[in-house]
Amino acid sequence: MAERLLTRFTFFERILHWVVGVTFVLLLATGLAFAYPALFWLTALLGGGPSARALHPWVGMLFTAGMGAMLAVWFRDMFLSGTDRRWLRAIRHYATRDTAKVPPAGKYNAGQKMFFWVQGALAVVFVVSGAALWFPAAFGAAFLQWMRLAHYLATLGGGLFLIVHVYLGTVAYPGTARAMIDGTVTERWARHHHPRWHEEQTRP
Amino acid sequence: MTDTLSIRRVSASPDAYIPISALRSGGPTYAKLVDIGACIGCKGCEVACKEWNDLGVEPTANFGSYQSHRDLSPKTWLLMRFNEVEVDGNLNWLIKKDACLHCEEPGCLFACPAPGAIVQYTNGIVDFNQENCIGCQYCVTGCPFDIPRFDAATRKVSKCNMCVDRVEVGLEPACVKTCPTNAISWGSKRDMLALADQKVETLNARGYENAAVYNPAGVGGTHMMYVVPHGDRLGDYSLPSDPTASPAPMTALGFMKRMGAYLMGFGVLGTLVHFLRYGPERLEEHGGHGDGPAREVPSA
Numbered sequence: 440m441a442e443r444l445l446t447r448f449t450f451f452e453r454i455l456h457w458v459v460g461v462t463f464v465l466l467l468a469t470g471l472a473f474a475y476p477a478l479f480w481l482t483a484l485l486g487g488g489p490s491a492r493a494l495h496p497w498v499g500m501l502f503t504a505g506m507g508a509m510l511a512v513w514f515r516d517m518f519l520s521g522t523d524r525r526w527l528r529a530i531r532h533y534a535t536r537d538t539a540k541v542p543p544a545g546k547y548n549a550g551q552k553m554f555f556w557v558q559g560a561l562a563v564v565f566v567v568s569g570a571a572l573w574f575p576a577a578f579g580a581a582f583l584q585w586m587r588l589a590h591y592l593a594t595l596g597g598g599l600f601l602i603v604h605v606y607l608g609t610v611a612y613p614g615t616a617r618a619m620i621d622g623t624v625t626e627r628w629a630r631h632h633h634p635r636w637h638e639e640q641t642r643p
Numbered sequence: 644m645t646d647t648l649s650i651r652r653v654s655a656s657p658d659a660y661i662p663i664s665a666l667r668s669g670g671p672t673y674a675k676l677v678d679i680g681a682c683i684g685c686k687g688c689e690v691a692c693k694e695w696n697d698l699g700v701e702p703t704a705n706f707g708s709y710q711s712h713r714d715l716s717p718k719t720w721l722l723m724r725f726n727e728v729e730v731d732g733n734l735n736w737l738i739k740k741d742a743c744l745h746c747e748e749p750g751c752l753f754a755c756p757a758p759g760a761i762v763q764y765t766n767g768i769v770d771f772n773q774e775n776c777i778g779c780q781y782c783v784t785g786c787p788f789d790i791p792r793f794d795a796a797t798r799k800v801s802k803c804n805m806c807v808d809r810v811e812v813g814l815e816p817a818c819v820k821t822c823p824t825n826a827i828s829w830g831s832k833r834d835m836l837a838l839a840d841q842k843v844e845t846l847n848a849r850g851y852e853n854a855a856v857y858n859p860a861g862v863g864g865t866h867m868m869y870v871v872p873h874g875d876r877l878g879d880y881s882l883p884s885d886p887t888a889s890p891a892p893m894t895a896l897g898f899m900k901r902m903g904a905y906l907m908g909f910g911v912l913g914t915l916v917h918f919l920r921y922g923p924e925r926l927e928e929h930g931g932h933g934d935g936p937a938r939e940v941p942s943a
Contacts (some may be wrong), residue, residue, distance in 0.1 A: 473756040473779065474900055476655035488757055488777035489798060536921050575780045576793065583784040584892035591896055595903040599910050606914035613923050631926050 444623040445640050455512065456619050458505035462498050466565075467601065469495050470594050496573045499565070506562045513555060516547055522635075523549035543634040558600060564593040648811050652763040654755035672767045673810065674835040675819060675867040677740045678842050679880070680851070681826035684723065684738055686711055688818035688827065692721040692742075695806060695817035715741060717794035720803040721818060728879045737879045740818075740827075740869070743790045743803040745769045747863030748888035754785025767832065767866035768807050773799040785893065787862060787886030805866070835868060842870045861887040 448456070465484060469491045472481035482491035485498070519527075525542045526533070526549040532540040533550065547555075568590040571578050578586075608615050614628040629637035689711060693699070698718045703711055710725045724739040749769045752761040760775040761782065771782075771791070778798035782791045791800045806816035814820070815829040828838055839856040846854035855874025858864045871877070877884045 475904065476657070476756070476758050479655065479756075479758055482777075488775070492777040492779045493798065534917070536924060572779075575783055580784045580786070580789065581890065581892070584890055584896075587781070587784065588892045588896045588899065591899060591903070595899070595906065598903075598907050602907070602910040602914060606918070610918060610923055611914075611921075614926065627926050 443626045445626055445629050445637070446622055447618040447624045447629075448622045450622065452512065453619055453622055455505055455509045459502060459509055462502035462505060463597065463601065465498050466495065466502060467594065467598055469498075470590075471598070474591060474594065496569060499569050503562070503566050506559070510559050510562075514559075517552045517555045519549060519552055520545075523552060526550070527553070538631075544632065544636070545639075546633055546636040548633065554600065554604065558597070561593045561597050561600075564589055565597070568593070648807075649765040650762055651765045652749070652752055653759055654752045654761035655758040672765070672832045673805075673829065673866060674767065674832040675745075675805070675816060676828040676830075676835040676839055676842075676870065677867065678826045678828070678870045679738055679740070680842070680846055680854070680870060680872045681824050682723075682738050682740070683824055683826075684709065684725065684736060685823060686723050687821045687823060688740065689719075689721050689723060691817040691821035692803070693719075695809070696720065696804075709736070715790065715792050715802075717792045717797075717799075717801050719792075720801065724881055726879055726881060728876065730873060730876070735873075737871075737873060737876065739880045739882065740867075741790075741881070742867065743769065743805070744788055744862075744868075745803075745805055745866035746787075746888060747865065750785040750787055750862065750888040750890075750893075751782035751791055752785075753888060754781040754893065756781060764807070766810065768805040768810065769866075770804045770807050771799075771801055773797075773801065776800055785888075787883055787888065787890075832864075832866065839868060839870050846870070846872050857882055859883075859886050861885055863888065 468481045468484050471478045472491065473479075473495075479488070482488045485491035485494045522542050522545075526544060529541045530550060532538070533548075568586040571583060571586040572590060575583050608619070612632070614625055615632075618624050626637065626641070629640065698720065701712060701716060701718055703713075706713060708725055708727070710723065712719055712722055715722050721740065721742040724741050726737040726739065728735050728737045730737075745768055747767070749761070749763055752763055752769060755761045756779060757775050757777045760772055760777070761769065762772060763769045776799045778793070778800070780791075780793050780800060782800055783789075783793065791802045793800050806814075806818075809816060819827045819829040828835060830838070836856070836858070839858075843854045843856060851872040853875040854870065854872050857869040857871055857874075857877070869880075869882070871880055871882070873879070
Protein backbone atom coordinates (compact mmCIF):
# COMPACT_ATOMS: atom_id res chain seq x y z
CA MET A 440 0.00 0.00 0.00
CA ALA A 441 1.35 3.38 -0.98
CA GLU A 442 2.24 5.63 1.88
CA ARG A 443 -0.01 8.54 2.64
CA LEU A 444 1.24 11.91 1.37
CA LEU A 445 0.92 15.27 3.06
CA THR A 446 0.83 18.54 1.13
CA ARG A 447 3.75 20.67 2.26
CA PHE A 448 3.90 23.52 -0.26
CA THR A 449 1.16 24.99 -2.44
CA PHE A 450 1.59 25.51 -6.16
CA PHE A 451 2.10 29.24 -5.58
CA GLU A 452 4.77 28.62 -2.95
CA ARG A 453 6.61 26.27 -5.27
CA ILE A 454 6.50 28.83 -8.10
CA LEU A 455 7.94 31.46 -5.75
CA HIS A 456 10.67 29.10 -4.60
CA TRP A 457 11.76 28.33 -8.14
CA VAL A 458 11.59 31.94 -9.33
CA VAL A 459 13.97 32.82 -6.53
CA GLY A 460 16.00 29.64 -6.99
CA VAL A 461 16.55 29.90 -10.74
CA THR A 462 17.20 33.65 -10.70
CA PHE A 463 19.56 33.31 -7.74
CA VAL A 464 21.61 30.61 -9.45
CA LEU A 465 21.85 32.72 -12.61
CA LEU A 466 22.82 35.77 -10.55
CA LEU A 467 25.34 33.79 -8.54
CA ALA A 468 26.93 32.28 -11.65
CA THR A 469 27.24 35.59 -13.51
CA GLY A 470 28.23 37.40 -10.32
CA LEU A 471 31.03 34.92 -9.70
CA ALA A 472 32.03 35.40 -13.34
CA PHE A 473 32.41 39.13 -12.69
CA ALA A 474 34.28 38.50 -9.44
CA TYR A 475 36.66 35.80 -10.64
CA PRO A 476 38.35 36.09 -14.08
CA ALA A 477 38.84 32.30 -14.05
CA LEU A 478 35.04 31.94 -13.99
CA PHE A 479 34.37 34.60 -16.62
CA TRP A 480 33.15 31.87 -18.98
CA LEU A 481 30.04 31.54 -16.79
CA THR A 482 28.79 34.76 -18.43
CA ALA A 483 27.87 32.42 -21.32
CA LEU A 484 24.81 31.42 -19.26
CA LEU A 485 23.36 34.84 -20.06
CA GLY A 486 24.81 35.24 -23.54
CA GLY A 487 28.40 36.37 -22.95
CA GLY A 488 30.08 39.22 -21.06
CA PRO A 489 28.24 42.35 -22.28
CA SER A 490 24.87 40.59 -22.39
CA ALA A 491 25.36 39.01 -18.95
CA ARG A 492 26.24 42.42 -17.51
CA ALA A 493 23.18 43.99 -19.14
CA LEU A 494 20.80 41.22 -18.00
CA HIS A 495 22.20 40.63 -14.49
CA PRO A 496 20.31 43.57 -12.94
CA TRP A 497 17.08 42.63 -14.74
CA VAL A 498 17.31 39.07 -13.48
CA GLY A 499 17.99 40.73 -10.14
CA MET A 500 14.66 42.58 -10.43
CA LEU A 501 12.88 39.26 -10.93
CA PHE A 502 14.77 37.83 -7.95
CA THR A 503 13.76 40.85 -5.88
CA ALA A 504 10.10 40.42 -6.80
CA GLY A 505 10.19 36.70 -5.98
CA MET A 506 12.07 37.27 -2.76
CA GLY A 507 9.69 40.05 -1.71
CA ALA A 508 6.68 37.80 -2.30
CA MET A 509 8.39 34.95 -0.46
CA LEU A 510 9.08 37.14 2.56
CA ALA A 511 5.48 38.30 2.56
CA VAL A 512 4.02 34.81 2.24
CA TRP A 513 6.22 33.05 4.77
CA PHE A 514 7.32 35.55 7.41
CA ARG A 515 4.43 34.68 9.77
CA ASP A 516 5.59 31.07 9.95
CA MET A 517 9.18 32.01 10.59
CA PHE A 518 9.25 33.66 14.02
CA LEU A 519 11.39 31.72 16.47
CA SER A 520 9.65 30.07 19.39
CA GLY A 521 11.08 28.73 22.64
CA THR A 522 11.31 25.25 21.14
CA ASP A 523 13.20 26.75 18.19
CA ARG A 524 15.78 28.25 20.51
CA ARG A 525 16.28 24.85 22.09
CA TRP A 526 16.52 23.38 18.59
CA LEU A 527 19.29 25.86 17.71
CA ARG A 528 21.22 24.87 20.83
CA ALA A 529 20.90 21.26 19.70
CA ILE A 530 21.93 22.00 16.09
CA ARG A 531 25.09 19.91 16.53
CA HIS A 532 22.98 16.84 17.24
CA TYR A 533 20.85 17.62 14.20
CA ALA A 534 23.97 17.80 12.01
CA THR A 535 25.30 14.50 13.41
CA ARG A 536 21.95 12.72 13.04
CA ASP A 537 21.58 12.29 16.78
CA THR A 538 17.90 13.06 16.35
CA ALA A 539 16.77 11.82 19.75
CA LYS A 540 18.39 14.90 21.27
CA VAL A 541 16.72 17.36 18.87
CA PRO A 542 13.52 19.07 20.05
CA PRO A 543 10.60 18.31 17.70
CA ALA A 544 10.08 20.90 14.97
CA GLY A 545 6.86 22.39 13.67
CA LYS A 546 6.29 23.08 9.97
CA TYR A 547 9.76 24.66 9.83
CA ASN A 548 12.67 23.87 12.09
CA ALA A 549 14.77 26.66 13.57
CA GLY A 550 17.52 26.13 10.99
CA GLN A 551 15.06 26.71 8.17
CA LYS A 552 13.72 29.78 9.93
CA MET A 553 17.21 31.23 10.37
CA PHE A 554 17.92 30.44 6.72
CA PHE A 555 14.82 32.41 5.78
CA TRP A 556 15.79 35.49 7.80
CA VAL A 557 19.44 35.49 6.76
CA GLN A 558 18.51 35.12 3.09
CA GLY A 559 16.01 37.95 3.52
CA ALA A 560 18.70 40.18 5.03
CA LEU A 561 21.17 39.24 2.30
CA ALA A 562 18.53 40.07 -0.31
CA VAL A 563 18.26 43.58 1.11
CA VAL A 564 22.05 43.99 0.83
CA PHE A 565 21.94 42.62 -2.73
CA VAL A 566 19.18 44.96 -3.81
CA VAL A 567 20.55 48.12 -2.21
CA SER A 568 24.15 47.64 -3.36
CA GLY A 569 23.02 46.25 -6.70
CA ALA A 570 20.85 49.28 -7.40
CA ALA A 571 23.84 51.56 -6.77
CA LEU A 572 26.08 49.49 -9.04
CA TRP A 573 23.40 49.49 -11.73
CA PHE A 574 23.43 53.28 -11.92
CA PRO A 575 27.03 54.20 -11.06
CA ALA A 576 26.80 57.64 -12.63
CA ALA A 577 24.54 58.73 -9.78
CA PHE A 578 27.08 57.96 -7.05
CA GLY A 579 30.65 58.76 -6.02
CA ALA A 580 33.49 56.34 -6.71
CA ALA A 581 34.31 55.68 -3.04
CA PHE A 582 30.67 54.84 -2.22
CA LEU A 583 30.49 52.47 -5.19
CA GLN A 584 33.67 50.72 -4.07
CA TRP A 585 32.03 50.00 -0.70
CA MET A 586 28.92 48.81 -2.55
CA ARG A 587 31.07 46.41 -4.57
CA LEU A 588 32.44 45.02 -1.32
CA ALA A 589 28.93 44.71 0.18
CA HIS A 590 27.59 43.05 -2.99
CA TYR A 591 30.45 40.57 -2.95
CA LEU A 592 30.04 39.72 0.76
CA ALA A 593 26.34 39.08 0.19
CA THR A 594 27.28 36.85 -2.75
CA LEU A 595 29.67 34.91 -0.56
CA GLY A 596 27.05 34.49 2.17
CA GLY A 597 24.34 33.57 -0.32
CA GLY A 598 26.64 31.15 -2.13
CA LEU A 599 27.56 29.35 1.09
CA PHE A 600 23.90 29.15 2.10
CA LEU A 601 22.97 27.78 -1.31
CA ILE A 602 25.54 24.98 -0.96
CA VAL A 603 24.12 23.94 2.42
CA HIS A 604 20.50 24.42 1.27
CA VAL A 605 20.88 22.22 -1.79
CA TYR A 606 22.84 19.59 0.12
CA LEU A 607 20.29 19.32 2.93
CA GLY A 608 17.34 19.47 0.57
CA THR A 609 18.58 16.71 -1.72
CA VAL A 610 21.11 14.01 -0.90
CA ALA A 611 21.38 14.54 2.87
CA TYR A 612 17.66 14.13 3.50
CA PRO A 613 16.01 11.98 0.85
CA GLY A 614 12.35 12.71 0.41
CA THR A 615 12.76 16.45 1.03
CA ALA A 616 13.17 17.81 -2.49
CA ARG A 617 9.80 16.52 -3.69
CA ALA A 618 8.17 19.05 -1.37
CA MET A 619 9.32 21.68 -3.86
CA ILE A 620 8.47 19.60 -6.92
CA ASP A 621 5.03 18.04 -6.52
CA GLY A 622 4.51 19.77 -3.18
CA THR A 623 4.11 16.63 -1.09
CA VAL A 624 6.07 14.64 1.47
CA THR A 625 5.47 11.21 2.89
CA GLU A 626 3.87 10.92 6.26
CA ARG A 627 6.90 9.07 7.54
CA TRP A 628 9.14 11.96 6.41
CA ALA A 629 6.87 14.47 8.10
CA ARG A 630 6.77 12.50 11.35
CA HIS A 631 10.54 12.27 11.38
CA HIS A 632 11.49 15.84 10.41
CA HIS A 633 8.54 17.93 11.51
CA PRO A 634 6.66 15.91 14.16
CA ARG A 635 4.59 18.82 15.46
CA TRP A 636 3.52 19.75 11.94
CA HIS A 637 2.75 16.10 11.21
CA GLU A 638 0.61 15.99 14.33
CA GLU A 639 -1.34 19.08 13.19
CA GLN A 640 -1.82 17.67 9.70
CA THR A 641 -3.00 14.24 10.76
CA ARG A 642 -5.12 15.21 13.73
CA PRO A 643 -8.60 13.87 13.02
CA MET B 644 60.53 51.03 -31.24
CA THR B 645 59.49 47.56 -32.19
CA ASP B 646 58.33 46.71 -28.69
CA THR B 647 56.17 49.72 -27.92
CA LEU B 648 53.03 47.57 -27.84
CA SER B 649 54.48 44.87 -25.61
CA ILE B 650 51.86 44.25 -22.95
CA ARG B 651 52.62 44.76 -19.31
CA ARG B 652 49.23 44.15 -17.69
CA VAL B 653 45.85 42.88 -18.85
CA SER B 654 42.63 43.42 -16.89
CA ALA B 655 40.98 40.47 -15.11
CA SER B 656 43.97 38.27 -15.79
CA PRO B 657 46.14 36.43 -13.31
CA ASP B 658 49.12 38.73 -13.77
CA ALA B 659 47.13 41.94 -13.48
CA TYR B 660 48.59 42.68 -10.06
CA ILE B 661 52.10 41.43 -10.77
CA PRO B 662 54.45 43.89 -12.42
CA ILE B 663 56.38 41.86 -14.92
CA SER B 664 58.99 44.55 -15.42
CA ALA B 665 61.64 41.84 -15.14
CA LEU B 666 60.40 40.48 -18.45
CA ARG B 667 60.43 43.80 -20.23
CA SER B 668 62.41 44.05 -23.37
CA GLY B 669 63.82 47.43 -22.44
CA GLY B 670 61.77 49.53 -24.84
CA PRO B 671 61.07 53.18 -24.11
CA THR B 672 58.61 54.22 -21.44
CA TYR B 673 56.88 57.37 -22.58
CA ALA B 674 55.44 60.32 -20.77
CA LYS B 675 53.56 63.44 -21.71
CA LEU B 676 54.43 66.56 -19.76
CA VAL B 677 51.89 69.38 -19.58
CA ASP B 678 53.35 72.71 -18.52
CA ILE B 679 50.27 74.54 -17.33
CA GLY B 680 52.34 77.72 -16.93
CA ALA B 681 52.91 77.77 -20.68
CA CYS B 682 49.30 77.03 -21.66
CA ILE B 683 47.50 79.94 -23.31
CA GLY B 684 44.10 78.23 -23.26
CA CYS B 685 43.67 78.00 -27.04
CA LYS B 686 42.11 74.50 -26.87
CA GLY B 687 43.97 73.46 -30.03
CA CYS B 688 44.74 70.19 -28.25
CA GLU B 689 41.02 69.52 -27.83
CA VAL B 690 40.50 69.95 -31.55
CA ALA B 691 43.53 67.83 -32.47
CA CYS B 692 42.26 65.06 -30.17
CA LYS B 693 38.83 65.15 -31.80
CA GLU B 694 40.32 65.11 -35.30
CA TRP B 695 42.87 62.37 -34.85
CA ASN B 696 40.55 60.08 -32.93
CA ASP B 697 37.58 60.93 -35.16
CA LEU B 698 35.36 61.70 -32.19
CA GLY B 699 33.05 64.16 -33.90
CA VAL B 700 31.57 67.41 -32.72
CA GLU B 701 29.45 67.68 -29.60
CA PRO B 702 27.25 70.76 -29.50
CA THR B 703 27.78 72.90 -26.42
CA ALA B 704 26.37 76.08 -24.94
CA ASN B 705 27.78 79.03 -23.09
CA PHE B 706 27.59 78.31 -19.40
CA GLY B 707 29.55 81.28 -18.16
CA SER B 708 33.01 79.88 -18.69
CA TYR B 709 35.72 79.90 -21.31
CA GLN B 710 35.59 76.13 -21.13
CA SER B 711 34.27 74.39 -24.27
CA HIS B 712 32.19 71.65 -22.60
CA ARG B 713 31.07 71.00 -19.07
CA ASP B 714 32.53 67.54 -18.82
CA LEU B 715 34.37 64.74 -20.51
CA SER B 716 32.20 62.35 -22.51
CA PRO B 717 32.55 59.18 -24.56
CA LYS B 718 33.26 61.50 -27.49
CA THR B 719 35.34 64.09 -25.62
CA TRP B 720 38.47 62.48 -24.28
CA LEU B 721 40.27 65.74 -23.56
CA LEU B 722 38.80 68.80 -21.90
CA MET B 723 40.67 71.93 -20.89
CA ARG B 724 39.13 72.90 -17.56
CA PHE B 725 39.26 76.61 -16.89
CA ASN B 726 39.14 76.88 -13.13
CA GLU B 727 38.70 80.54 -12.21
CA VAL B 728 40.52 81.11 -8.95
CA GLU B 729 41.63 84.26 -7.16
CA VAL B 730 45.32 84.14 -6.31
CA ASP B 731 46.80 87.10 -4.39
CA GLY B 732 43.85 89.26 -5.36
CA ASN B 733 44.12 88.49 -9.07
CA LEU B 734 41.90 86.27 -11.18
CA ASN B 735 43.79 83.25 -12.41
CA TRP B 736 42.89 80.50 -14.80
CA LEU B 737 44.19 77.39 -13.12
CA ILE B 738 43.84 75.30 -16.25
CA LYS B 739 43.74 71.55 -16.11
CA LYS B 740 44.25 69.40 -19.17
CA ASP B 741 41.63 66.85 -18.13
CA ALA B 742 42.31 63.48 -19.72
CA CYS B 743 43.63 60.09 -18.73
CA LEU B 744 46.88 60.34 -16.78
CA HIS B 745 47.96 56.79 -17.73
CA CYS B 746 48.84 55.68 -14.22
CA GLU B 747 51.73 53.32 -13.64
CA GLU B 748 49.37 51.51 -11.20
CA PRO B 749 46.05 51.86 -13.08
CA GLY B 750 43.04 51.70 -10.74
CA CYS B 751 40.72 51.20 -13.74
CA LEU B 752 42.60 48.10 -14.85
CA PHE B 753 42.65 46.63 -11.34
CA ALA B 754 38.88 47.22 -11.00
CA CYS B 755 37.97 45.76 -14.42
CA PRO B 756 36.30 42.30 -14.38
CA ALA B 757 36.43 41.74 -18.15
CA PRO B 758 39.53 39.88 -19.35
CA GLY B 759 41.44 41.98 -21.85
CA ALA B 760 39.16 45.02 -21.74
CA ILE B 761 41.95 47.17 -20.32
CA VAL B 762 45.60 46.71 -21.18
CA GLN B 763 48.72 48.48 -20.06
CA TYR B 764 51.60 48.45 -22.52
CA THR B 765 55.20 48.36 -21.38
CA ASN B 766 55.53 51.85 -22.82
CA GLY B 767 53.21 53.10 -20.06
CA ILE B 768 50.03 53.64 -22.09
CA VAL B 769 46.79 52.33 -20.54
CA ASP B 770 44.29 51.48 -23.26
CA PHE B 771 40.67 50.30 -23.34
CA ASN B 772 39.73 47.50 -25.75
CA GLN B 773 36.05 48.16 -26.29
CA GLU B 774 35.50 44.79 -27.94
CA ASN B 775 36.16 43.12 -24.58
CA CYS B 776 34.34 45.72 -22.47
CA ILE B 777 31.15 44.45 -20.84
CA GLY B 778 29.89 47.91 -19.86
CA CYS B 779 29.93 47.43 -16.08
CA GLN B 780 31.68 50.77 -15.44
CA TYR B 781 33.78 49.38 -12.61
CA CYS B 782 36.73 51.23 -14.21
CA VAL B 783 34.87 54.45 -13.47
CA THR B 784 34.73 53.51 -9.79
CA GLY B 785 38.38 52.43 -9.83
CA CYS B 786 39.77 55.59 -11.44
CA PRO B 787 41.01 58.14 -8.89
CA PHE B 788 40.78 60.90 -11.52
CA ASP B 789 37.19 60.37 -12.76
CA ILE B 790 38.25 59.92 -16.37
CA PRO B 791 36.47 56.97 -18.08
CA ARG B 792 33.08 57.81 -19.60
CA PHE B 793 30.26 55.38 -20.36
CA ASP B 794 28.32 55.53 -23.61
CA ALA B 795 24.78 54.36 -22.87
CA ALA B 796 24.15 53.69 -26.57
CA THR B 797 27.11 51.37 -27.16
CA ARG B 798 27.39 50.24 -23.50
CA LYS B 799 31.15 50.73 -23.73
CA VAL B 800 33.54 52.92 -21.80
CA SER B 801 36.20 55.07 -23.40
CA LYS B 802 38.93 57.55 -22.59
CA CYS B 803 42.16 59.05 -23.94
CA ASN B 804 44.37 56.29 -25.36
CA MET B 805 47.44 58.55 -25.63
CA CYS B 806 47.05 58.24 -29.44
CA VAL B 807 48.50 54.75 -29.14
CA ASP B 808 48.12 54.32 -32.90
CA ARG B 809 50.46 57.28 -33.42
CA VAL B 810 52.89 56.30 -30.69
CA GLU B 811 53.34 52.79 -32.04
CA VAL B 812 54.69 54.21 -35.29
CA GLY B 813 57.00 56.69 -33.59
CA LEU B 814 54.79 59.78 -33.64
CA GLU B 815 53.85 61.97 -30.69
CA PRO B 816 50.18 62.17 -29.56
CA ALA B 817 48.02 64.61 -31.56
CA CYS B 818 47.66 67.11 -28.71
CA VAL B 819 51.45 67.31 -28.36
CA LYS B 820 51.86 67.81 -32.09
CA THR B 821 49.40 70.68 -32.28
CA CYS B 822 50.26 72.71 -29.17
CA PRO B 823 51.43 76.13 -30.42
CA THR B 824 53.32 77.09 -27.27
CA ASN B 825 55.01 73.73 -26.66
CA ALA B 826 53.18 73.55 -23.36
CA ILE B 827 52.87 69.80 -23.99
CA SER B 828 56.08 67.82 -24.33
CA TRP B 829 56.58 64.17 -25.25
CA GLY B 830 59.47 61.83 -24.64
CA SER B 831 60.80 59.17 -22.33
CA LYS B 832 59.54 59.31 -18.78
CA ARG B 833 63.09 60.03 -17.55
CA ASP B 834 63.58 62.90 -19.97
CA MET B 835 60.19 64.37 -19.11
CA LEU B 836 60.95 64.24 -15.38
CA ALA B 837 64.22 66.09 -16.04
CA LEU B 838 62.41 68.63 -18.21
CA ALA B 839 59.76 69.05 -15.51
CA ASP B 840 62.44 69.87 -12.95
CA GLN B 841 63.86 72.52 -15.30
CA LYS B 842 60.42 74.01 -15.80
CA VAL B 843 59.82 74.13 -12.05
CA GLU B 844 63.15 75.92 -11.59
CA THR B 845 62.20 78.43 -14.26
CA LEU B 846 58.84 79.04 -12.59
CA ASN B 847 60.53 79.39 -9.21
CA ALA B 848 62.84 82.02 -10.69
CA ARG B 849 59.78 83.85 -12.02
CA GLY B 850 58.34 84.01 -8.50
CA TYR B 851 56.14 80.92 -8.47
CA GLU B 852 57.66 79.54 -5.29
CA ASN B 853 55.19 76.69 -5.00
CA ALA B 854 55.54 75.44 -8.57
CA ALA B 855 55.52 71.66 -8.58
CA VAL B 856 55.50 68.52 -10.70
CA TYR B 857 52.32 66.44 -10.49
CA ASN B 858 53.36 62.79 -10.74
CA PRO B 859 51.46 61.29 -7.79
CA ALA B 860 53.17 58.39 -6.01
CA GLY B 861 49.85 56.86 -4.88
CA VAL B 862 49.31 55.54 -8.42
CA GLY B 863 52.98 54.74 -8.99
CA GLY B 864 53.48 57.95 -10.95
CA THR B 865 51.70 58.82 -14.18
CA HIS B 866 52.54 58.91 -17.87
CA MET B 867 50.87 62.27 -18.22
CA MET B 868 52.45 64.65 -15.74
CA TYR B 869 51.75 68.27 -15.04
CA VAL B 870 53.92 71.22 -14.07
CA VAL B 871 51.64 73.43 -11.98
CA PRO B 872 52.67 77.00 -11.12
CA HIS B 873 50.63 76.89 -7.89
CA GLY B 874 51.62 73.54 -6.45
CA ASP B 875 49.98 74.43 -3.14
CA ARG B 876 46.57 74.65 -4.83
CA LEU B 877 46.15 71.22 -6.40
CA GLY B 878 42.48 71.19 -5.44
CA ASP B 879 41.90 74.39 -7.42
CA TYR B 880 43.36 72.63 -10.47
CA SER B 881 40.88 69.77 -9.89
CA LEU B 882 43.86 67.51 -9.16
CA PRO B 883 43.46 65.10 -6.23
CA SER B 884 46.31 65.62 -3.78
CA ASP B 885 46.65 61.97 -2.81
CA PRO B 886 45.12 59.64 -5.43
CA THR B 887 45.47 55.92 -4.87
CA ALA B 888 45.13 52.85 -7.08
CA SER B 889 44.21 50.62 -4.13
CA PRO B 890 41.61 52.32 -1.92
CA ALA B 891 40.55 50.53 1.29
CA PRO B 892 37.31 48.91 0.01
CA MET B 893 39.07 47.54 -3.07
CA THR B 894 41.91 46.12 -0.99
CA ALA B 895 39.33 44.53 1.31
CA LEU B 896 37.43 43.22 -1.73
CA GLY B 897 40.57 41.60 -3.13
CA PHE B 898 41.28 39.94 0.21
CA MET B 899 37.68 38.79 0.68
CA LYS B 900 37.54 37.35 -2.85
CA ARG B 901 40.56 35.23 -2.07
CA MET B 902 39.07 34.10 1.27
CA GLY B 903 35.68 33.63 -0.36
CA ALA B 904 37.07 31.28 -2.99
CA TYR B 905 38.48 29.06 -0.22
CA LEU B 906 35.29 29.32 1.84
CA MET B 907 33.06 28.27 -1.05
CA GLY B 908 35.47 25.50 -1.98
CA PHE B 909 35.52 24.25 1.60
CA GLY B 910 31.72 24.58 1.70
CA VAL B 911 31.35 22.14 -1.17
CA LEU B 912 34.02 19.85 0.26
CA GLY B 913 32.42 20.09 3.71
CA THR B 914 29.07 18.83 2.45
CA LEU B 915 30.84 15.99 0.64
CA VAL B 916 32.74 14.99 3.80
CA HIS B 917 29.52 15.24 5.82
CA PHE B 918 27.78 13.01 3.33
CA LEU B 919 30.57 10.44 3.44
CA ARG B 920 30.48 10.43 7.23
CA TYR B 921 26.71 10.45 7.81
CA GLY B 922 25.26 9.46 4.46
CA PRO B 923 21.67 9.98 3.42
CA GLU B 924 19.35 9.99 6.38
CA ARG B 925 17.32 6.79 6.63
CA LEU B 926 13.83 7.12 7.96
CA GLU B 927 13.24 4.30 10.39
CA GLU B 928 9.74 3.04 10.99
CA HIS B 929 10.55 3.10 14.69
CA GLY B 930 13.05 5.10 16.69
CA GLY B 931 14.20 8.68 16.35
CA HIS B 932 12.54 11.67 17.85
CA GLY B 933 9.68 11.60 15.41
CA ASP B 934 8.22 8.42 16.72
CA GLY B 935 6.42 7.13 19.75
CA PRO B 936 3.84 8.70 21.98
CA ALA B 937 6.45 10.37 24.23
CA ARG B 938 7.20 13.25 21.84
CA GLU B 939 6.04 16.75 22.63
CA VAL B 940 2.90 17.83 20.89
CA PRO B 941 1.65 21.35 21.43
CA SER B 942 -1.88 21.44 22.69
CA ALA B 943 -4.07 23.01 20.08
